[in-house]
Amino acid sequence: LAVASYKKHINKDKPCKRFVLYYHDKLFEGDDVGNATSAAVYNGTGLGNFKFGKMVVFDDPLTKDRSFVSPPVAKAQGFYFYDMKTTYNAWFAYTLIFNSTEYKGTLNIMGADMMDEPMRDLSVVGGTGDFFMSRGVVTFQTDVAEGIYYFRVKMDVKLYECY
Amino acid sequence: LAVASYKKHINKDKPCKRFVLYYHDKLFEGDDVGNATSAAVYNGTGLGNFKFGKMVVFDDPLTKDRSFVSPPVAKAQGFYFYDMKTTYNAWFAYTLIFNSTEYKGTLNIMGADMMDEPMRDLSVVGGTGDFFMSRGVVTFQTDVAEGIYYFRVKMDVKLYECY
């Protein structure tokens, strides 16, 4: 099977698998080990006023509804950092880990989170287990940001390669 | 459609999309917020003499020609770090962000930058928007390195999966 390159059409409205999850990031404040789900490993450079360089490692729960205390259906392990001097903007790389009766496996994700945009797309670059070799797109929407210690993002995960 | 695995041929000389861009990295010196496009979040370990572990977060412009002040056609947000003790070598993960009349969307890229090689290949592992689900290769060539605060890399982006 020889091809010069791929020029195919995939219908963006018809992912082969899709789920909407709420991602909760509760940043460690120093005395809340029980509640915190992430922690800063670097607090930022002096390049501008939008935390340029601040880097956070996370092990964050994902729930089907908006409640932080709902039973998580997956978790997200990875990191993000802020990377603009003129506004808030972040870059993410992480793994969605499923370990439930419904799904067992992981999805690996990376991309830019242009926080000023209402919706922004990151890439699902691979998967394992029930998501073996999957690829797709995750659409982020900020659901709420409460000060600097808690935010919630709606993640709409759409897979276009399912095996 | 059942396949044991993929063994296909793609002609490396015929990408379905290609563009050559110049990436400019102007490292923050502490007092040049206006010009700087990147900043170190860690200054390196003592493992060898080649900045092992030095980590830089960037929001760097890409231009069609070599001039730092040309209008950028895209930007690159992400990070790199140095990772060899016997020579300069870096590892990159970043997102190319296009927001022009020509293209809107992102390409997600990662890989090793073996700086001693004249040309080195990194992977385009995913894309969004006009680059929905794209994959390919980016070839780096150092164009100039001026001291420790500025370097320019020619990035030859070749996509072999276009949708």
Next chain:
Amino acid sequence: LAVASYKKHINKDKPCKRFVLYYHDKLFEGDDVGNATSAAVYNGTGLGNFKFGKMVVFDDPLTKDRSFVSPPVAKAQGFYFYDMKTTYNAWFAYTLIFNSTEYKGTLNIMGADMMDEPMRDLSVVGGTGDFFMSRGVVTFQTDVAEGIYYFRVKMDVKLYECY
């Protein structure tokens, strides 16, 4: 060629390429530049007792057998960090670099290393050179962990897209 999305079957038992390698990580102790292959760039937050946030940059050898001093057949350049507060767990992103008579090229890998599991899968998200455009899965098995300065992981690299 128009498709709504991909729903294909790949036989997980029949990768188009496979190799088993041993990854050696010898963390820099401050006075062993000659032997060390990695170095911590951050020593961890106080979130729990399992090095949450500790980040390590590495240039680690891979060998065909278990011996650290065997001739490496590849090297791994990238980073990992610990990301759980209740147990040891890490997240990896790195490039496998081959430069031998057998293979020349790179494989780019990312994913979660759930160290309590006997086997865990990460994603091969791209490749270059002899591994042009490859994708697949890497299965990690901890082979030995000697204190905090040396560990060895068996990496079973299985490619399911070969071009």
